[in-house]
Ligand SMILES: Cc1ncc(COP(=O)(O)O)c(C=O)c1O
């Protein structure tokens with residue numbers, strides 16, 4: 394096996410296969426899976442990769458993380474081709490270059506050309522096909538009653554849910570349950586999730602916050618008995634396959650931005666659960682010469698506070714912002730970065746000791762609501778990252794400003810999450826004052842998904858029309874379709890487990 398995986402909280406030597414890692418999702422000790430080593434890519438290989446298509450590049454990267462014995466190269470190639478054939482752009486993730494046209498090199502990486510108009514499609518179209526591939530292989534020639542099944546349980550603040558549902562709908566032996574906080578997602582996001590008629594899909598509208606939903610999902614993964622009964626699968630970015638599939642666009646966009654020139658590149662990423670930017674961290678650690686990855690948060694700023702103070706502290710309340718998909722108290726994937734920092738700064742490169750340190754930090758987070766790291770850890774983090782916090786008024790102002798000033802194309806419309814990133818990019822541009830840096834700002838969702846925020850910013854402009862300029866026909870139709878959802882009156886794990894079992898019976902899968 395060329396690659397195996399370990400848990401961030403494990404102090405054991407053993408590692409496990411890619412398939413087990415993906416199917417299991419979250420480690421039984423509560424940790425997240427990471428590769429036992431990060432493959433290295435040299436300058437010659439990068440040069441070769443620079444002319445590959447998105448799909449070819451995805452294959453080269455994934456081959457480094459999945460051994461040929463686990464998924465033969467031809468099968469992997471076919472999985473990748475199928476996963477990206479559903480995208481509306483032949484480039485999958487095109488780069489809108491120099492949007493302001495004023496020499497500041499502000500490029501927007503459009504990640505929303507998949508079926509649900511959000512960056513999550515890049516990973517979840519692939520994850521859906523991967524689950525199906527593993528199940529078909531395990532169930533080959535088995536009678537119905539012995540077939541292995543996966544019960545996907547995910548939490549969403551709006552976008553993961555629809556991308557997961559579109560990735561898993563109709564897949565044999567897979568059922569999908571998506572928990573979302575009632576009233577805290579946009580109407581179109583809710584319509585996308587609840588209008589999918591496939592029998593294997595059920596959305597659960599939970600009275601609570603996204604963090605409540607995420608905590609329930611993690612507790613379900615930690616419930617040995619429920620897991621044994623239902624073989625629970627993860628679609629949130631706690632699942633390693635999500636991070637892996639997202640690495641491709643960092644490489645692809647980098648090559649498009651520099652086009653052979655000797656420029657420096659910074660990526661700016663609107664961040665919540667830290668999954669998207671973490672894929673960029675892996676790309677950098679593999680050898681992609683990225684200058685810095687910039688974390689852009691809204692006022693739910695646990696990540697920005699950590700980068701500035703070394704205190705990782707859960708605040709008491711989540712603020713409802715214009716960028717709701719990032720309204721989050723604790724960032725799941727930050728644990729993966731913390732593991733590398735602990736190993737390199739505090740454990741002299743010892744994997745097992747890093748697991749022990751992580752365990753202590755997360756026990757402290759649970760019992761005291763925070764933990765504090767040494768300044769040396771922050772110093773190491775700042776080699777790879779910088780961070781910016783963006784307020785709602787700044788988000789709105791950025792949507793307006795780009796609409797008015799963009800040149801390539803004119804009247805470019807940002808969704809509020811992308812606007813958080815672009816505002817942070819603008820700040821970096823003025824701080825750096827270096828015309829040799831190319832800035833790639835990640836656009837994580839289509840503006841049509843956030844009508845209220847976009848209209849609030851743009852309706853004052855003459856000639857602007859949401860229906861005409863923003864809303865794709867495909868999304869227009871959603872409001873006419875029948876909705877299928879189930880209310881869960883309390884953010885309570887036992888109630889959610891009961892609801893899932895009742896629904897599985899109705900689906901004929903339990
Ligand atoms: C539109 C949008 N932007 C940004 C983010 C933040 O990404 P991450 O949670 O990977 O940090 C999310 C949610 O994950 C999202 O849905």
Ligand SMILES: N[C@@H](CCOP(=O)(O)O)C(=O)O
Pocket residue numbers: 548549550551552553554628629630631665666668718719725
């Ligand atoms: N912003 C996310 C929250 C879940 O994050 P994930 O990337 O870990 O799935 C969403 O839109 O649901």
